[in-house]
Amino acid sequence: MTPVELSRTVLHAVRRAVDEGELRVTVPERVVVAPPRPGGCGDYATNVALRLARPAGEPARHVAEILRPHLLRDGRIAEVVVTGPGFLNISLRSAAPVALVQEILRCGPRYGHGDSLGGRLVRLRAPHEVRAVVHADALGRILRSQGAVVRTGHDRPPEEAWSTVLGVDIHLDGPGDGHPDASDATDATDVTDGTDATDVRVRPVPAPADPLPLGRDAARWALLHPAPHDRPRIGAEHLVQREDNPLFRVRYAHARTRALLRNAADLGFAPEPGPVTGADVQPLLQALADHPRVLAAAAAHRAPDRLARHLVAVADATPPLLPAVLPVGEEKPSAAHRARLALADAAGTVLAGGLSLLGIDAPDHL
Template sequence: MTPVELSHTVISAVRRAVDEGELSVVVPARAVVTPPGPGGCGDYATNIALQLAKPAGRPPMQVARILRPHLSRTEGVADVEITGPGFLNIHLDEGVGGIGGAVVRQVLAERERYGYGRALDGQVVRLVIPYEVRAEVVADALVRIVAGQGGRVEVQHGEPVNLRPVPAAEDPAPLGADAARWALLHPSAHDRPRITADHLVQRVSNPLFRVRYAHSRARALVRNAAALGFEADIDSHSHSGPGVGAAPAQQSADDLVAALAEYPRVLGRAATHRAPDRVARHLVVVADALLALQHTALPRGDEKPSAAHRARLALVEAAGTVLAGGLSLLGIDAPDHL
């Protein structure tokens, strides 16, 4: 539910109160809906009771008490609390429902095996590779990726070669095991990999850092939520759409849900096309969507944990699980602390 939609919802609640004779006011054209201020709670707050108090000839708190049940009974609203002199604080019943809820539930149920399928069920994939480090690393990743799709890889050296990615121009070993594997697996097979110290730099320009950092942030958010006394709960909401929580987080949540939903297809294509680079690049997509959403997963200041926070946390936990599983398929460590 966007702020504009919520404004219409508030006005509809006012109209019902007027129609039932509980308030005698001219129904305004719009209601101001904003994130809660200091001392507030929930996903949004409105000062509509203060706005209507003078024309209604009633104290703002009394107007708020009249409007609260009308607003609480509205579809998409989980709860309404009154704070301060009469602010209505709205908890949205808008979570990871529909396809989003199904995806998150599946990820959290299957954990690192999410995305495994039967695309190559019973098939034996024979890879003939040259004695070259990049070919060896690609074949090693394909052993796990193909196994996740029900197949089996047999690797041998000889001719004719049927897997020959463009080799690295220099030895990747000085980068260390994880960064070296990423440098060799992230580019497409026909692109020459860059063996540079950029893969070791801890900044957002480094895709490997973003993926591992996003995973560590997901784990940290789950720990921090536990310290605050709440945990992920995908069933906190009943809304049928794919979004999560308040409008500022909506697009990020939708992007993350879409990336998680696409992950099984990416694994299937990576196995059938012998292209682990597809997995590496998709992990960057998941990581970027997660990092855009992370700041909305926990309450801020005096804000209390809401159903929206629990649903966002479930989405964050699912994304961290996918990142860990994908990195594992590539043979790269996914540290909980970075």
């Protein structure tokens, strides 16, 4: 279940409670779900009960308890826990493998995109430092994937090479337009919520060296894969094609799935979602099912490194599937081969879509 689908499910639960006379409120036009804050639990949380408490004339926790059984009617929801003053914390059941693969292949690279930040204006501002500018660029992509409207500004015009070499999409606002000043920031990212917008000061630990010699993909990975508060490493280790390079593992896993699709086409068969069994595929299925939640969390916490680490997890879970995708010897392609090929295609699709949000290319050949 994607964040968009869960938002609709929560909205339907409110409507059912109103229709059955348990709540007397006007059903809202939309409901926002997001990763739970500290003190919460589960996969997603919503404050809809707090929003409805005053018009309903009921305590928020009571409203939440009314909505809880309506949410549990949906078989895709495993548990709903009420925390704090009335937050609904929702745990999802793992997606059925066939439905999961069908959903990924239907959505393509946009799998996991949602509207948890639908229509919310987020103004990003970066100092004149290459890592901050690249972070702002990647954050803009991730925030837009969750429905936010993003405006990006810089304290000074970025270097032209940051655009031409690193692929930074530069949108300039003038300094002094109400964004937090760098001297006031104490964390990697400082957020000030207003009525209509969120101002975000993007200030990761600066790069210790010029990343431009690494080229676009390796440089962006070197700057985005570490957490904002960690010092990045800028060196040739990001260019080597070997297993101890996480970027190589991600791109190699993607390229192998594309090679399997080409080889299967030569053998006369195509991917077709179906049951896939075996302990070797369970970590991959879980990682693919987690992708929408990871994207929502990366947007909510302004943390592109969460997406980068998740792509490594997907890549590392992919190789055990691949040896059994194609027929061997005189073996004819079967439904099992088509189903495994579809799962491999889904893994490659998620890897390509995630790399795109980080501004990194996913080549079909390595």
